[in-house]
Amino acid sequence: MVPRICRTGIVWAFTLVTFGNVAPGQTADWSRFRGPDGSAVSDARGVPTDWSDSTNLAWKTELPGPGSSSPIIVGDRVFVTCYSGYGIGRGLVTSRQNLNLTTMHLGVAKLRECEMNP
Incomplete structure (x- = not known):
């Protein structure tokens, strides 16, 4: 089992390597929750206000x-996250309409069960 401090360090290292080279002030990028400055407001003009499946x-x-x-x-990259179970892996999901869709699984170590963590 990997010690907790190591798991935390691995997560921070991945985050810094992945997002650390994003220059501040790039209005085209939505590089964090609620946008570049956390206000959930974009400077973009002509953005659709409604959408559907079509x-x-x-x-x-x-x-x-x-x-x-x-x-x-x-x-030109969009990153989304979801829960897909415990484990580590990486693989190409699909390629359609000139999109390169890749999935990367970041593992989370299962905590051992105890009285405080049933």
């Missing part, structure tokens, strides 16, 4: 599990 939809993909996080947009 209107104002560029693409969609089915996720392997539930998720409730904000999509992150960096350059």
Whole structure:
């Protein structure tokens, strides 16, 4: 079992490597929850205010599990997260309409059960 401090360090290292090279002030990027400055307001003009399965939809993909996080947009990439079980893996999901959809599973160690954690 990996000690808790190591797991935390691994998660922070991944986060810094993945998002650490995003320059502040990039208005085209939605690099965190509620946008670049946390206000949930975009400077973009002409953005659709309504959409459906057939209107104002560029693409969609089915996720392997539930998720409730904000999509992150960096350059021409969109990052979404969901729960798909415990484990570590990486693989190509599909490629359609010139989209490269890749999945990366970040593992979470199962905590051992005890009186405080049944």
